[in-house]
Amino acid sequence: MKQNYSGGRDAAAQRMLRPELYALDAVNAAPHLLGQHLVRRTGAGEIRCRIVETESYGGAEDKGSHAYGGRRTARTEVMFSAGGCAYVYLIYGMYHCLNVVTAAEDDPHAVLIRAVEPLTAKDAELMAACRGTAVRKPSDLSGGPGKLCRALAVDKTLNAARLDLRGGPLWLEQGEAPESLDIVQSPRINIPYAEEYAERPWRFYLRGNPYVSVVSREAQPFVLS
Template structure:
């Protein structure tokens, strides 16, 4: 059975209704869709192959845990369909997709992408400006993919709904549930009991996905 919410016309922008879902609903359903970055050198299209859900004020892994509303997290409290981008370790940007309703902070971290064509890969390697011998070295991690796609905080708050802007998401091909795996999220021990939640989702056997977890399982509907 194909995942719900993936039966859109391939190559068209995901509709606003897609982003009305919670992060936990949207995270596995973003797998297989296409992230597009427009640059002066041309468009780069990448398949989303790994995500993590950070949703709601109760999630201790979320920047908005407990209703924390700051200049940085304000974008999470808006309606879904925008990019939330922040800097970690003072050097790596992370791209998140805001989902959910107004005043309900929900975001999906994009952890890994796969370039759709060799031309897309060439541009990503140019922008990465670093040796990437394996696919996972190119865009298998949130910081790597942001460098490869030239994504930084200048795109924070950017709408993802419309083709032709600097960043948007198009529908990919529907996937089967068995193609998507889930496991605990990466490097969030601070989230206490929420650290073990299986809220990381990734495409099975994809070479761009890093850090496979022994506790992984086939995705099941929540």
């Protein structure tokens, strides 16, 4: 039987995600986050966007995860929280990445948000203003972890922010039922160090969506069950 953790297309526009989603492990949570709405409160107004690409980092056994082997540091500590908060980190000294922490306390799972799509023209304008650079195609705006963080003004000050509580700087709301979406899965991006885990098909995205960061030739249809 299919499990719907997010509500359908006709659900109230600003209803929060169900707590059950945050309790899932990252591999199961990642496709369920597709179609859901990420909300960022800024000084210029609220920005709402739809999640169109995710990537799973599945616990202490995943060699691609920052918490591989149970590594618990100042950086990774938030990954060991109970699901429902944000994990924000910096890569290459210049790009922030936004993750949704999932699963139970002390079980470090996280879902990287790789691409989002603005819900309205106003949202797109606010995101472009945050980006501050020329946008020639949709993926230039928010297709990729670093781009979407710049478009939503996400930085390390939002690390550990609660995503399951409305009223803060960042939260998640119900969008479309992921069961209704055309989802594909493929290997994750740029993690050769993960050895045998590098080829796990733990990246999920909406087929044909122009905001997706990378279209993979290895992508296969994915059906939620």
